[in-house]
Amino acid sequence: GAVVSQHPSRVICKSGTSVKIECRSLDFQATTMFWYRQFPKQSLMLMATSNEGSKATYEQGVEKDKFLINHASLTLSTLTVTSAHPEDSSFYICSARNRGAYGYTFGSGTRLTVV
Amino acid sequence: GENVEQHPSTLSVQEGDSAVIKCTYSDSASNYFPWYKQELGKGPQLIIDIRSNVGEKKDQRIAVTLNKTAKHFSLHITETQPEDSAVYFCAAIYNQGGKLIFGQGTELSVKP
Numbered sequence: 001g002a003v004v005s006q007h008p009s010r011v012i013c014k015s016g017t018s019v020k021i022e023c024r025s026l027d028f029q030a031t032t033m034f035w036y037r038q039f040p041k042q043s044l045m046l047m048a049t050s051n052e053g054s055k056a057t058y059e060q061g062v063e064k065d066k067f068l069i070n071h072a073s074l075t076l077s078t079l080t081v082t083s084a085h086p087e088d089s090s091f092y093i094c095s096a097r098n099r100g101a102y103g104y105t106f107g108s109g110t111r112l113t114v115v
Numbered sequence: 116g117e118n119v120e121q122h123p124s125t126l127s128v129q130e131g132d133s134a135v136i137k138c139t140y141s142d143s144a145s146n147y148f149p150w151y152k153q154e155l156g157k158g159p160q161l162i163i164d165i166r167s168n169v170g171e172k173k174d175q176r177i178a179v180t181l182n183k184t185a186k187h188f189s190l191h192i193t194e195t196q197p198e199d200s201a202v203y204f205c206a207a208i209y210n211q212g213g214k215l216i217f218g219q220g221t222e223l224s225v226k227p
Contacts, residue, residue: 032213034214042219042220044204044217046215093158093159103161104161104215106158106160107158
């Protein structure tokens with residue numbers, strides 16, 4: 001079945017530094033990937049839609065200069081949290097859609113803690 | 116706008132009983148409705164999905180029903196087991212080929 005690999009699973013960084021999270025579709029090509037953020041006891045909130053070879057589309061209220069998304073190939077999208085602050089601490093999850101299919105496969109998530 | 120409402124937020128049942136979780140969506144053009152199970156610290160796992168051309172779908176102890184007219188869909192789990200305990204999310208697709216919007220989640224607890 002479709003597998004999405006997300007790394008790292010956990011990361012702790014200092015305030016003001018940047019962190020990059022990778023999302024890879026291992027056995028299928030993903031023209032579109034999605035990035036979600038989830039705070040404790042809450043739902044997944046869509047941050048942005050990442051399309052291969054073009055600029056990401058951000059949801060309202062999400063700072064595009066803070067959350068940089070790059071979808072350079074059909075199997076890789078990255079999310080970089082720039083100048084991280086403690087309020088950016090959250091669980092970040094990516095999802096990829098198999099080209100031509102309806103299913104969305106999710107990564108295992110990245111727990112970001114900013115100290 | 117894009118909105119998926121999910122109820123209840125918490126659900127506690129005895130092992131062997133059934134559990135039902137309900138969701139409503141706002142966009143009549145939505146045509147794909149997946150259900151996910153999320154365990155603590157992990158990403159969501161697809162457990163069942165339904166497309167808008169079908170009214171019901173079943174997979175062993177899990178079933179999903181869809182009422183397009185009323186714009187709601189439900190998850191039914193029969194013969195619940197303690198390992199069914201988790202947070203369940205419904206979702207609906209907006210803009211064909213586009214984004215998946217999630218409901219608020221239901222924390223299901225199955226007591227032995």
